[in-house]
Amino acid sequence: MLQVQENVDIKDYCTLHIGGKFRYFATIKNKEEINEAIEIAQKNNTKLFMLGGGSNIVFTDKVLDVLALKMEISGFDIIENTDEYVIVKVGAGENWDTFVSRTVVSNLSGVEALSSIPGTVGATPVQNVGAYGQEVKDTIVSIEVFDIENNNTLNLTNLECKFAYRDSIFKNEGKNKYIILTVTFKLLKKIPEIPHYIDVKKYFIQNNINTPSLLEIRNAIIHIRGVKLPDPKVIFNVGSFFKNPIVDSSLAKKLKNNNTDLTVYPIDEEHTKVPAGWLIEKAGLKGKNFGPLSVYNKNALVLVNNGNATYEDVISVRDQIIKIVKDKFGITLEQEPEIIK
Ligand SMILES: Cc1cc2nc3c(=O)[nH]c(=O)nc-3n(C[C@H](O)[C@H](O)[C@H](O)COP(=O)(O)OP(=O)(O)OC[C@H]3O[C@@H](n4cnc5c(N)ncnc54)[C@H](O)[C@@H]3O)c2cc1C
Incomplete structure (x- = not known):
């Protein structure tokens, strides 16, 4: 029988470590348990909410009136x-x-x-x-x-x-x-392609690797990410907080002409992807401490919960960053993680 817990701390199930309580919570190990969960949710007049590792969600500080199902189906x-x-x-x-x-x-x-x-x-x-x-x-x-x-x-x-x-x-x-x-x-089962990213290429040059194996590519990525991204178990975060905006190619071209350090990624003739991290950094926000939250000092795309941040703090800091970037570049950033309130 499905074991349902009540009033479970959300904080313990999301990597930003912010949130109130799940009214109901259970782990799902097979399809049959889903049928049980649906019945229980109906009986308690509540909805289901699917949860993985909680690494891409910002939760409210309130009680969420849901039956949260932590996905644990293996295979x-x-x-x-x-x-x-x-x-x-x-x-x-x-x-x-x-x-x-x-x-x-x-x-x-x-x-x-x-x-x-x-x-x-x-x-x-x-x-x-x-x-x-x-x-x-x-x-x-x-x-x-x-x-x-x-x-x-x-x-x-x-x-x-x-x-x-x-x-x-x-x-x-x-x-x-x-x-x-x-x-x-x-x-x-083919020879892997080396990712066309400057950091990856630099890593292979520094390590004298000409034709990297799959394992060497994986190790390179793990190494590069380890430098740029905080471990969420130690520093609470949800990875990139903003999507890379896709803007008019004319605007991207103008930006690129004025900034030699900017790399942009054309999508098609009219649209170009601009790195959100670059925009936030150039707006002077890399490492900025907003009190309960900070922009990570090694990667401007990441928002860090300094310990006791609330949902309202996240929304306030998010909106401040969006405004500052908009005022400077005319580009509106969009957040990447989902908000559940
Ligand atoms: C340090 C760090 C680095 C990251 N780097 C990257 C990156 O490089 N690229 C990237 O794209 N993302 C990145 N992320 C974001 C995140 O890790 C990914 O989006 C990841 O896939 C989320 O997995 P999760 O199990 O934690 O999902 P959760 O955060 O638990 O859930 C995310 C969404 O999926 C839904 N969901 C989860 N499981 C199911 C299911 N079985 N059925 C239906 N819906 C479901 C949830 O309801 C929610 O809407 C990073 C996050 C962190 C903290």
């Missing part, structure tokens, strides 16, 4: 193994980085640049996680979901997931409708 099943690729189905509750490590050790490429991203496998499609030129959508074949509205299990194809930059169906019409149960990936 790693090889569905197909050919000379060129392997198809593997992975439980949504598996730790993402443990999965990445397993693929790298097995010489399978496709997710190595996504090394050391915190959280669960099942949450990665939600915002289509990305880093160092890789996005999880590029290896996802399909996703098995439980449809809460229709009480059935179905498989969504990659196309049906409507992936985009830090976006998917799970953030839009599929929100509060689909529980992700397993994710099926296609990983390749």
Whole structure:
């Protein structure tokens, strides 16, 4: 029988370490428990809320009237193994980085640049996680979901997931409708591509590595991230707090012409991605202490809870940063983590 706890501290389940209480809380280890959870939620007139590692959510300080389900469905099943690729189905509750490590050790490429991203496998499609030129959508074949509205299990194809930059169906019409149960990936048995990022290239030059193996690419990413990103177990944070804004290419060109240190990423002729971290840093905010929160001194994209920050503090600091950047560059930043209030 599903064990449901009451009035559970949210702080203990999110990496920003802010939040009130979940009215109800349970861990989910298989599909059957989801049916039980739905019944319990209905009986108590409350909604379900899916939780992975809590590394991409900012919670309110109030009591959240939900049944929070911490996803712990495990599994790693090889569905197909050919000379060129392997198809593997992975439980949504598996730790993402443990999965990445397993693929790298097995010489399978496709997710190595996504090394050391915190959280669960099942949450990665939600915002289509990305880093160092890789996005999880590029290896996802399909996703098995439980449809809460229709009480059935179905498989969504990659196309049906409507992936985009830090976006998917799970953030839009599929929100509060689909529980992700397993994710099926296609990983390749080919020589890996070196991520086209200056930090990665520098790392290989410094370490005298000409043709890096998958493991060397993973190690490079872990090393580079370790310098730039605080460990959320020690310094409370949710990674990048803002998305990289996509702006008119004419504005990006103007910015680039005035700033030789700026690297921009063209999306198409009209749109260009500008690094939010660069904008925040150039607005003089890197390392700035706002009292309960700070902009991380090694990476302006990260907001750090200095210990006792509240939800209101986060919103206030977020809005101050957005205003300062807007006033300086005319670009409106958008936050990346989800707000649950
Ligand atoms: C230090 C640090 C570095 C990070 N680096 C990156 C990075 O490089 N790139 C990047 O993209 N992100 C990054 N993140 C953000 C975050 O780690 C990812 O978004 C991650 O995939 C979130 O996983 P989680 O299990 O913690 O999800 P949670 O934060 O628990 O949940 C995120 C969302 O997914 C939903 N959800 C979770 N599980 C399920 C499920 N099974 N079914 C349906 N919905 C579900 C939740 O309801 C919520 O809406 C970073 C975060 C930190 C703290």
